[in-house]
Amino acid sequence: MPTLLFKPLLFSGLLFTSLLSYGQTPDINYDESKVPPYTLPDPLVTKAGKKVTTVRQWETGRRPELLKLFADNLYGRTPERRLKTRYEVRSVDSSALGGTAIRKQISVVWTEYPDLPSLELLLYVPKNRVGNNRPPVFVGLNYMGNHSITTEPGIALSTHWLPNRPDGKVVNNRATEAARGVQQSRWPLELIISKGYAVATAYYGDLEPDHPEGWKTGIRSVLDPPTTARPDSWQAIGVWAWGMSRMLDYLETDGLVDAKRAIVIGHSRQGKAALWAGAQDQRFAAVIANESGEGGAALSRRIYGETIERLNSSFPHWFCPQYRSYVNRPEALPVDQHELLALIAPRPLYVASAEGDRWADPKGEFLSARHTDPVYQLYGKKGIGIDTWPSVHQPVGETVRYHLRTGEHDVKRYDWEQFLDFAEKTIDRRQ
Ligand code: GCU
Numbered sequence: 001m002p003t004l005l006f007k008p009l010l011f012s013g014l015l016f017t018s019l020l021s022y023g024q025t026p027d028i029n030y031d032e033s034k035v036p037p038y039t040l041p042d043p044l045v046t047k048a049g050k051k052v053t054t055v056r057q058w059e060t061g062r063r064p065e066l067l068k069l070f071a072d073n074l075y076g077r078t079p080e081r082r083l084k085t086r087y088e089v090r091s092v093d094s095s096a097l098g099g100t101a102i103r104k105q106i107s108v109v110w111t112e113y114p115d116l117p118s119l120e121l122l123l124y125v126p127k128n129r130v131g132n133n134r135p136p137v138f139v140g141l142n143y144m145g146n147h148s149i150t151t152e153p154g155i156a157l158s159t160h161w162l163p164n165r166p167d168g169k170v171v172n173n174r175a176t177e178a179a180r181g182v183q184q185s186r187w188p189l190e191l192i193i194s195k196g197y198a199v200a201t202a203y204y205g206d207l208e209p210d211h212p213e214g215w216k217t218g219i220r221s222v223l224d225p226p227t228t229a230r231p232d233s234w235q236a237i238g239v240w241a242w243g244m245s246r247m248l249d250y251l252e253t254d255g256l257v258d259a260k261r262a263i264v265i266g267h268s269r270q271g272k273a274a275l276w277a278g279a280q281d282q283r284f285a286a287v288i289a290n291e292s293g294e295g296g297a298a299l300s301r302r303i304y305g306e307t308i309e310r311l312n313s314s315f316p317h318w319f320c321p322q323y324r325s326y327v328n329r330p331e332a333l334p335v336d337q338h339e340l341l342a343l344i345a346p347r348p349l350y351v352a353s354a355e356g357d358r359w360a361d362p363k364g365e366f367l368s369a370r371h372t373d374p375v376y377q378l379y380g381k382k383g384i385g386i387d388t389w390p391s392v393h394q395p396v397g398e399t400v401r402y403h404l405r406t407g408e409h410d411v412k413r414y415d416w417e418q419f420l421d422f423a424e425k426t427i428d429r430r431q
Helices: 002-021 055-075 189-194 236-251 269-280 308-314 321-326 337-342 362-370 373-378 413-425
Strands: 085-095 101-110 119-126 137-142 198-203 262-267 286-290 349-354 400-405
Touching: 055 236, 055 269, 055 321, 055 337, 055 373, 085 236, 101 236, 119 189, 119 236, 137 236, 137 269, 189 198, 189 413, 198 236, 236 262, 236 269, 262 269, 262 413, 269 286, 269 337, 286 413, 308 321, 337 362, 349 362, 349 413, 362 400, 400 413
Parallel strands: 137 198, 137 262, 262 286, 286 349, 349 400
Antiparallel strands: 085 101, 101 119, 119 198
């Protein structure tokens, strides 16, 4: 039954790919002079055409309206049912990272569903925090398993499904010892810890393996499975976002960190998920989206780099079915991505791009951040504040901040340096 119902998704993916190879869909545009003109919807005008002028009108009317529009048209509806959980502390090492940090591993077990893979949390907490206040905590999912973010040997090797790697470090979809630290450059733990911040991470595939059949062994196998096939059925991005809120549920119970100052962070597809998590769950005190691109921070109506068509044909399991109806007609979407970013207001928001990541439309990410300004202004906050797309390594903005880094699609030390500086200037001041 599930397989049969899934076929239309796969089929539409194949159809789009073949149309593309016959040249019937427009090519990807990388030419600024060929970006067609577009008009963005106004975040401060309701569907009924009423102008929003107060925080109250925003919070009680327009904000919930926008949230629903994003659920209905992009990310799907997040189920309200709570899964029962049990937290099992697997290990505590109080002299991790050369004695600078406490490292904890915790399994989030879904007690009603013993066969469902657990969510394995890895938490690093600085020991050097000045004063006795508990540290703010970055919350983000990793791509290759907890063992991939550092070579510290005490970390359990993920036993869950992982994409195979051409370098032979993941074989038969299982991690090998050689996979330790393969993504450590994306998680500069020493730097983060030395600045007094904690980090909580988990492997995104614990929640749903990232392929079209992945839902069958993930959270969606028990919570609103796609067999219901509604236009607003949630898919993988929705599940990953939900998972970050479940990480925060755990952190609220752990006295080592200040869960009131949790910063949700994600790169690329996880940047899309982090934005959706931050939009829905206002317990996140700040949001960071690194190179999140189409369906993330980048404007959909600006035709540059990845398109809605390519996103859905390559990754049919990420967004809700309704999103596909906007292929080649982003102007029909009742929202654009600056309105997703505006749902973070008045909380601090960081949007980061890389020069070599044209696929994610760096300028479209900047403009999207810029167009949140009127909503931040409602709260008396200064957002980006300038119209000109800044050149590389020139971060701009206050409560909404943006930078363009040199180099490719990745998370670099430079990015973390900016994020840490931003966190220090915004949520860290709030003790
Ligand atoms: C692909 C996809 C992007 C996504 C990226 C990533 O390039 O098209 O939308 O952001 O993968 O997650 O690395």
